[in-house]
Amino acid sequence: MKFILDSMLGNLSRWLRMLGCTVKYFKKASNHELLDLARDEDHILLTRNLTLFRRAKSTGISVFFIEGMTILEMLANFSQKFKIPLVINISISRCPICDSHIKRVKKIDIADKVPSGTLKHHDTFWLCTGCSKVYWQGSHWKNINATLQEAKKLLESRIKNTSR
Numbered sequence: 001m002k003f004i005l006d007s008m009l010g011n012l013s014r015w016l017r018m019l020g021c022t023v024k025y026f027k028k029a030s031n032h033e034l035l036d037l038a039r040d041e042d043h044i045l046l047t048r049n050l051t052l053f054r055r056a057k058s059t060g061i062s063v064f065f066i067e068g069m070t071i072l073e074m075l076a077n078f079s080q081k082f083k084i085p086l087v088i089n090i091s092i093s094r095c096p097i098c099d100s101h102i103k104r105v106k107k108i109d110i111a112d113k114v115p116s117g118t119l120k121h122h123d124t125f126w127l128c129t130g131c132s133k134v135y136w137q138g139s140h141w142k143n144i145n146a147t148l149q150e151a152k153k154l155l156e157s158r159i160k161n162t163s164r
C-alpha cells in the first residue's frame with residue numbers, strides 16, 4: 001500500500017516503511033502540496049491535522065485520521081484500519097530513511113562500510129538501494145520488535161473491547 005504522511009508523522013513514516021509500505025514523507029510540505037501528491041500519485045493520505053483531513057475528504061481523496069498520542073497507539077490504529085500486520089518481514093521492508101528497497105548483501109560487499117566489531121558479530125546484512133545505508137539486526141533490533149509486540153497487544157485488546 002502507498003501512503004503519504006503529513007509533517008507531524010515523521011516517526012510513523014519510518015515504522016511503516018519497515019513494515020513494507022511505500023511512504024512519502026516531507027518535513028516541509030504545505031497542505032496543498034500533500035493533497036496534490038495524494039491525488040496525482042494515488043496515495044492514501046495519513047494525517048493528524050483535522051483541517052487537512054476535512055479538506056481531503058471533501059475533495060474525494062483517500063484519507064485516514066491517525067489517532068493516538070504514542071507510536072504504539074498510532075501503530076495499533078493503523079494496523080487495525082489497514083489490516084497490515086505489525087511484523088517485520090525484511091524481504092519486503094523499505095529503507096526507513098529514504099523509502100527505497102533494501103537488498104541482502106554479502107559481508108564482503110559492505111565490509112568497508114560498517115565498524116569491524118559489527119562485522120565480527122553479524123553475518124547478515126542489507127543495503128539500501130537508494131541511500132546505500134547498511135542494515136543489520138543489532139541491539140536496536142530487539143527494541144524494534146519489542147515495540148511492535150507492545151503495539152500488537154494494544155491492538156488485540158482494542159479488538160476485544162470493540163467486539164464485546
Ligand SMILES: [Zn+2]
Pocket residue numbers: 095096097098099100128129130131132133
Ligand atoms: Zn535508504
